[in-house]
Amino acid sequence: MASTAGVAQDLRQAAKDKKKDVGQMSQWQLMARRFMQNKLSVLGLLILLGLYVLAAFSGFLAPYQFNELDSNNVFTSPTGISFAGGRPSVCGQSQVLNEELLEYEYVEDCSKRYPIQFFVRGFEYKLLGLFPTNWHLFGVSQAGAPVDEATGKPQEIKLFLFGADNQGRDMLAQILQGARVSLTVGLIGVGIATILGSVLGTASGYFGGFIDNVMQRTIELISSIPQIPLWAALAAALPREMSVVRRYILITVVLSLVAWTGLARQVRGKVMGYRSLDYANATRAAGGSHTRIILTHMLPNAVSHIVVVAALAIPGAILAETALSFLGLGMLRPAVSWGVLLRDAQSVQVVMDYPWLMIPAVLVIITLTCYQFLGDGLRDAVDPYS
Amino acid sequence: MADPVANTGSTATTPDGGVDNLIQVENLEVRFYTQVGVVRALNGVDFNIPRGQVLGVVGESGSGKSITGLSIMQLVPRPGRVEGGRILYKDKPDSKTINILDLGRQSDEMRAIRGDDIGMIFQEPMTSLNPVFKVGAQIQEAILLHQTPNKQEAWDRAVDILDKVGMPNARRVANSYPHELSGGMRQRAMIAMALSCSPNLLIADEPTTALDVTTEAQILSLMRDLQSEIGTSIMFITHNMGVVAQMCDEVAVMYLGRIVERATVDDIFYDPKHPYTISLLRSIPRLGQKRGQRLEVIKGGVPDPYSTVTGCPFHPRCPSFMPGLCDTVLPIEAFIEGKTNHTVRCHLYPGCTPDSDQAVTGVSGTIPTTSKAQ
Amino acid sequence: MVNFIARRLIAMVITLLFISIIAFFLIELPPGSALDAELLRLRSRGGNLSLSQVRELEERFGVHDPWQEKYFKWVGGLFRGDFGYSFRYSREVGPLIAGRLGFSLLLAGTSLLFAWLVSIPLGVYSATHRNTIPDYIITTIQFVGVAVPEFLLALVLMVFAARFLGADVGGLFSRQYEAAPWSWGKVWDLMKHLWLPVIVVSAGSTAWLTRVMRANLLDVLNAQYVQTARAKGLKENAVVWKHAVRNALHPLIMTLGGVLPALIGGEVIASIVLNLPTAGPLFIEALRNQDMYLAITFLMFTSVLLVIGNLLADLLLAWVDPRVRLE
């Protein structure tokens, strides 16, 4: 009855739209329609898309290289931008040693302003990893910069939108670069887990019997080990000396090794439900093979649920990478991820003195919340009554 | 609103000769405010339940018969709301009439009526009992609420009432959990619970639909016995015409949130007036009917609740459809000529077409109604 | 019921056996043994180790033994209460971890209790006041609660506590009690320090459980027997708390198996940030240093806890829901 009510709602909605005959709309179209009605989920999706675009164009958006050290700007706070004169500009600043605290402090010198320029040339990078270029969205005009007494060279006027870290690295550049890892590692990890879980779950649910038994016991076994320690142990088993790319791949694998069990279990449940439905029986009665039933009935019906379960699993995987990196077991410098960045913000003192180091955490929260909105919306769209 | 004399559809009378209706429902309107639109579940329903009688409410799915029952209990689930009308309730023939809808849904007065004055049984015996409590405890709970504060006494009464509804080994059943009982036994337990405080009215919402025929027969004869013994009025909601014929004194036929015909059970079966009632009776295969005889068909299906039908709600399926009238004008409820307790809502009959040339004016007993044609 | 428990116990033993094998391999996996690291450390101190000394050490710790032998040696030791030797701390693992595990357990247990005590009423309120402003607020907090990483919450709370409450945060004891024997004062001091880590560890689980509770209760409130209870004339409060909540707890208890590992994971991270004397930081340290026996012991202990927790969940379920007892 519940599904009838749902369909009636759809029909009603369509009657209002009067755009298309709902009778000819496939389940996917109906789901998309239902999803679009959930404002929060759509918002989540848009924000996430935005974040991925930012990550993809990290080189273009960052004015400086993410691993560029700058001893003149250790722990520089986010640069203030003034709009005096109608154009955005920044002040110069100089490093002064506070002799009482034995710490560097920064003195702003706003006697001269350095305008921010857009579409400037800077360091060389590959756009989307493919096209070498040196164009950047913005930079600071260096015209008239004071000469550094120590080196005799003109001092570089820098714009740190999100401040700088303990080595003077630009946080914005690091965050953008880190987003590439943090936003994808969970996604790909869950992707691998999804493929693994769907195949095994479908086999287990459809054929039952011995296969199912072995599968069930294996899943139970893996889920009897607490996740974070298991992740940590797996990650710790990775040798510390390896290339960034290899480590990235292996961390993905580690994430998926733990995450597939939940997926497989859910898919199994769904497939078991579908198997007993009469449309599968009708195909069997017509002489259809198992392959046919799985390919034309089980999988297409399970796919939407697989997508939902996967979407709901992504936040967990992203959080896991962040936590592992934070603990020093996941990604390691020179690679940058949000977790790696947050490693610098482990103590209260740092957080209180240099709050901008916590910006990656804000992004983690935004990302995870958006993924939850997305997953929730997908689930409601697929199965409005469960 | 309604002239009390108009509702003479009962044999029960008060000592002074008036009609003794336990419940009188007037112009009841219930709507459901869902995300995609308003569902008009009930559009001005009028009926009365005479004291000590069994009223059958018949209709297909979506006709609003269950919602009618829930409205009397003030238990219409969200997002439904009772939007208008009155439900007049008279505890005893000489007691004051109260409008149930005036009481707060959660008020003490309303809760005192629920379970004590009015009991209810639902369609699904498998899900009507709470799976985590013992059957006896669930009945005891109702008795403790309304009858006695003494736990032991309430328990004993619960066992008694289980015995009374024909439970073999009532003591053991009282100590069982619902999942240990069969569907028929659970429905008996539900009846026991509903009757535990000797209510004036029992609302039975399709109590046998989910049961097998032999179990259904058991439950029906049990209800009949208890009814004659306790004198409870019953509002029997069902879609099974056979059950109606066997159980009820009066019948109200519902279609899309309206009562289209009201009469005694005899008139409904032997002198039906509304085309829907007639078609319904003819479309069911009857035992003993010759094989090969085609069944009458009502074309189409019950429209989905979101759509609005202009004029008479039955007109798209009606075999006696009159273009220009049925699809534009909503018929009002009127008495069948020469009958005092048989009303119908169909343009075929005089008095049903409001203020129109075709309507035969001056027919006595036209019930004034405030429901407006949509 | 006896059958049920017996079957679960047998399953438990088998599960633990398998886990021990997995854990063992996991820890054996990385190239180089803990002894290598230890030798490196000794060498770096300048002392010259002779090859024969190295051999002797390797012999003593069975570095070159085939894996089966190592495994059985280790498992055999477990039964005798010998959990191996920590190179890093130059101590037996057993006593090293014992005290800290107690605090871990205390923290995880209190967090679990806290999560339940908070999430059930919140979930019930949220479900019974659906689509009201408090419900929206609770729901929003839930979403964020799940999304906030433990370490971040720990940091924020610490900053908050340090700045506005002037509380002494970090650790589980004030300095004067740290080494003191147990007394009421020490217990009170522990309580004063415990609230912060408990909130940190349980935040995610609380948010999640509230969500589960709300969803389940919404389902249950649609059930026919809830309507039956109302039709009896029960007060709405009694309907919700007596008839609905008890049935809605069912999935909540089933998730116990999922909440426990999350709590243990949270405990590890929170303890590092808050500098708590629990087993979590020790474990991470051990992993970083490939201190095999220490890491594997922690992994085993948490798994045992988890398996026991699952058994308890099953029993609790049977107690709450008579239908499960049929099994």
Place this chain on the structure above:
Amino acid sequence: MTTESSAVAPDDVLLEVRNLKKHFPITGGLLRRVVGQVKAVDGINFFIKKGETLGLVGESGCGKSTAGRAILRLHEPTDGEIIFNDPKRGQVHIEDLSFGELKAVRPNMQIVFQDPFSSLDPRMTVGRIIAEPLVINKVASGRALRDRVAELLTVVGLRPEHASRYPHAFSGGQRQRIGIARALALNPKLIICDEPVSALDVSVQAQVLNLLEDLQEQFDLTYLFVAHDLSVVEHISDRVAVMYVGYLVEMADTEELYHNPQHPYTEALLGAIPKPDPRNRHRPTRLPGDVPSPANPPTGCLFHTRCPYAQDVCVTERPPLREVLPGHWAACHFSETLRLKGVPRLNEIPVDTMPDANAVAQMQSGHGQSQSNATHNGPGDGGSRPPTTGSTGTGGTGITIRPKS
């Protein structure tokens, strides 16, 4: 393929079932061993003649659906023989066939399911659903396939353009028509109707029943009609078999069985049906207790625990299904001595219980063509009979439908 000829199964028998059993194992105990069997179907025998409808009735859990599905091997039968008279291959033993052989026979035996919702894949268009059997068996493709689907849709009273819609756009009755079209696609000889109308509203039920009858006539179909509603079964069946706890207790021609039952259970079933006749209220023979569990069936006659006529022998000895009267089988020790009450024949019912036929005709002529095509009035639900065109009955007032009294 077995081609064992059978003396019992002459040519006009399309399907014969001998000693069919389907047991489902129950696991339990410490090691989850099989501790028992749910004997859903426990040795039933029957046959269906070409072109007839055999009704299979019983209460829920009696194994009637399982039996129907075991015949198609949607459940693998535990034991017994299912002999199908294939038009090309002659008599085949369904239970012995390999997957390939079964596939060759299956087009001749199809099934219509109970639930109009779960029996259609929500992700396929109606066209694909109906075409699937044709595609699997490579009967048609391309243009021919489309034409065949259109034809099938028309046959069941839907429109060809419905092929591009999805099931969710159809009402329960229409979905059931789609299921019937799918079953018809391969030109089967036998259709097993597994409670095809029990999920439908009463007013739609009649439409589907009439359609099934029309199709039987048109395509020379044979039905095994599984249902729990005795009135429906009486209406559609030539012969009826009654099941109780996995056994067949009685089988006879419909009239014979309904008017002259030979098994006390049949009598009780017939007596329990509430008759739609308020002037004829009756007290049914109240059967004590509940249907026994097929996991733990009683000894002797399965019905003895509830039978009002039970005697000592019934407790110990299980009566076989035997031919007590010509063409009338019953499994009761005392069929010969008991005088059981059936359903009164129609002419025994007072005349005025039946509505007047003239009034019906007049009412029919009363509905005009200008009827609105409201969205809810799904096309194709209008019954299989074309609507009578006639004068619009504007003048129709109360007079036309007053039945004789």
